[in-house]
Amino acid sequence: MERSTRQRQAIREVMTELNRPLSPTEVLEAARYKVPGLGIATVYRTLKGLVEEGSAVTVELPGEPPRYELAGKKHHHHFHCNQCGKVFELEGCPGDFSFMVPQGFKTEKHEIVLYGRCTDCLN
């Protein structure tokens, strides 16, 4: 990640503008409006680089290949639309799950995923 290229700029822009976890394919499709010839390999390379330099993080959802979002956001969870497949960020968190944890277990992290329909799909 040394040089600044049109491709890398486009990918960063897309992630900022859409502001939700994106799959490599979603990044490709969105960034091709800015850089038509963009290739999937460049998307994978750039996403990997962004994660390595700490500008992006991987978002894993059950049964899905990884998505990517910009780093630095505060603690949050995700909503997965069952219709369009897009993933959105959610605010808020119940926070305490200790009542669910068996004796002797120690919790270090948690993930919540809500599933349903987004506004656009319900329109």
Added chain:
Amino acid sequence: MERSTRQRQAIREVMTELNRPLSPTEVLEAARYKVPGLGIATVYRTLKGLVEEGSAVTVELPGEPPRYELAGKKHHHHFHCNQCGKVFELEGCPGDFSFMVPQGFKTEKHEIVLYGRCTDCLN
């Protein structure tokens, strides 16, 4: 799933006895104590059959291939040990996540996964 075989019995037994979501490989390893020559193909075939007949369900966790648990349990979530990789069932659920959902979204389902160390790994 028509005939009763040693292999199928062993696989059902293992799922009942261990009572946690198991990957096909975990099923294979555990069931081989009962049926030494057991092959991975039979495990996949049997798990698929159990799901089709409604005796088992698929458990998907972020970034992991599917696991399988016996069907018919009440609503629950899972704990993933970061050390041994085993997944355990949890009781209880915060239940209401409506405060996290944006205007216009409709929630139909939720998943919670806790990560940490299990008793055995903390011992």
Added chain:
DNA sequence: GACAAGATGATAATGAGTTATCAATATAAA
């Protein structure tokens, strides 16, 4: 016990996602 059909195990094949390769191109420093 004999037999037909289902089941098994080894392994080749598949599929989805991701990475490696490499000639051509673009960046940025001189």
Added chain:
DNA sequence: TTTATATTGATAACTCATTATCATCTTGTC
């Protein structure tokens, strides 16, 4: 501009999980 080299895009190769294939073995009925 020139130039060294990082980057790109097309695509072959790879990885991992899962499924298909098929000769052999089992089950369960007669």
